[in-house]
Amino acid sequence: MKSLFNLSLLTCIVATICATFVSATVLELFFPVALLVLVVMSKDDINSQLLTLCFAFVFTLSAITLYALKTMIFPLIGSNFLENTYIFSAQLILSLLLLFILKHRMTIAVIITKGKSASVFEKNYAEGPLYFLVLLLVFTDFSALMENFLRNLDRMGVNEETAKMFWEVTFFFDYFAYLKAVPIFLCIFLLYIGLIVRTKRQQIQN
Template sequence: MRSLFSLALLASVFALVLASVAQATVFEPITCIMLFILTFLSKSDENSLLLTLIFAVVFALDAVLVFGLKYGVFPVVESYFIENIYAYGAQLAVSLLLLFLLRHRMTVAVILTRGKSASVFEKNYAEGPLYLLVIMLVFIDFMALMENFLRNLDRMGVDEEVAKAFWEVTFFFDYFAYLKAVPIILCITLLYVGLIVRTKRQPIQN
């Protein structure tokens, strides 16, 4: 247990460092590469493979959305308010998709394997903590989107004297990359830990 805690702590520190030196267009591909490497490593265990594949596909979609927004949408949008709606809205949609797929992981696994793999019905010990981390991602994205609306109340018809009291509410805007980086890297770490636990248990069960 202590070694797992140390691994999670190191992953959190790594996430903060990576978020501080990398922009979203760099951080997103790095996480995708890590997930696809982990997917390759999980090929011997279908349970871990399908769980990791859910994260890999969703984060790959997220990376495509980030690039699409930055180079296709933002250049033609003149308002930072609208840009943030697109950015945080897309992030929230992706996080909700991940939460939905994780919640229905068993159904997705059965569809992909056509019910021919018994291992997909086995328990993966990483699944519970992963569910909490994904809920955290949804919460961060939702709060960032709501904060963007709060900070721009004057653009939605609220009197400027009232709206200006919220102009400096920028917590999620300022720390968004850091807040997202930690649970994302912890998700990857837990997927790896779950794979290690399952591969170590298989020889014992056999």
């Protein structure tokens, strides 16, 4: 349906603009651009368009949330502990949202297409691995948040002698960007693979 294509395309464009607006790195900008290209490639595949829309929508929310935190919240806090708590919590909520959207993709598809397209219910071989990769994102965000609390136990009333044993626990903090980038990159790769497989199957059937 053209309406779904337009919605997916618009969301990807907004995601790319948002990523640019929040001064994203080249790697972070690559993700929405890759989704934008994917939407154009899947102009005849509603199933792939919908999956791309799911990721583009959450990526847009992520960029907006990051911008709001950096410009409106962080200047008022002045505490690395609270800043990390806010940002890791936000990332966790967004990853859970993506997981929820993927799980209820078909229900969302019916609402968006008004039940006029049966192709959104067709199997996409990327869905199972995508669900697993998003679970990895949830695990990474949750672990980073818990590590942040562990590293700042003294700020939560724990005796400093006990708390200081965990001050150097920074694995998820140090490698957070990389731990998030790999699953996201693989998600986009799988979206492309899913589109290619579906395109070839349609050509064989025709």
